[in-house]
Amino acid sequence: MTDLTTTVGPLRLKNPVLAASSEATMTEEGILGCLDAGAGAVVAKSVNESPAAARQLHIADYALLGATGEPVPWPHRTGGETLLCRSGLAPLEGWLAMLERTQVYARGLGAHVIGSITVAEPGPAADLAREMAREMARVVPAVEVNVGAPHGREAGAVRQVTGPETVARYTRAVRDAVDVPLIVKLPAQTDSPRALAAAARDAGADVIAMIGRFNGFWPDPVTSEPVLGSWGAVGGPAMLPVSLYWVSKTFAADRRTPLIGTNGARTAADVARFLLSGARAVELASVVLLHGPGVLGDLVRDLDEVLAAGGHTRVADAVGAAVDRSRAYADIPPRDRPPRPWED
């Protein structure tokens, strides 16, 4: 038995498998389903102050791409597909009351519901965070602020912030408004997520979640039509090494700032890969949309086995273990001649 508890800055979680903010966590039923499955925490679907962001949900669309890139109809999904989508935010009406109800339920299971804001403007994001965090943990025990929504490139209702100064400005505005743990979720689409992580930490973030999904475009070679009829956001197993790269580099640069990994994890082995790269917990969305919330329970069970097989008796032992074993290119001794494995 592995000790699956994990400490993510001020948050103590019963396990590191978290339901990420997505349409799977947009309803009370969805959140309760993730909690019942055994998630360590559930990040609720994001909201913001802009009614346009909620309206954007009405033009949302979701396409699955199979292994060779062909669209796969949802009823025929296998779970291995890449998800390309346009998304919006949840409507604010009744949202805080719903968060409070689900948080009370979560507490009974030793779990948490984390409120999420995908930013438009910093001031209103801070006001909303204050409302969410009212009377410390009555509504939510932590607030996650996503400053990097890929859809921010396509529509003004949310922002994709890619520079350290602006990340710091948004982080500071929310930090000044709340005492609860603040998680800042960073975009993939930037020169250096690591630099953004440092900016967010210096501006008061307790935890960094990284990295968001990339922007994507996928034309059909026969019809010339782009899948979804537009640009979108893309994630999937192919993104996992990129996410692990930035988590591991951020961990290597600063071991004190707790990291949550996201983007590309589908299996317990993937969750372990995030931990070994330096994350203390992992947020998963696509796998929940593909298989339903029950998959979170399977991931928790399988993670126990995967970590035990790796000789880790506690999550904390696994965190960053692969980073400790990584060498800089300069430290790798050269061979007598360059290898040519493709000829063997």
Ligand SMILES: Cc1cc2nc3c(=O)[nH]c(=O)nc-3n(C[C@H](O)[C@H](O)[C@H](O)COP(=O)(O)O)c2cc1C
């Ligand atoms: C359909 C969909 C909706 C999403 N909505 C949000 C959101 O409202 N707020 C947010 O911070 N992230 C959102 N995300 C990003 C996820 O929380 C997660 O970070 C990302 O999908 C990468 O994890 P995955 O590979 O497990 O899907 C969304 C992702 C998907 C696929």
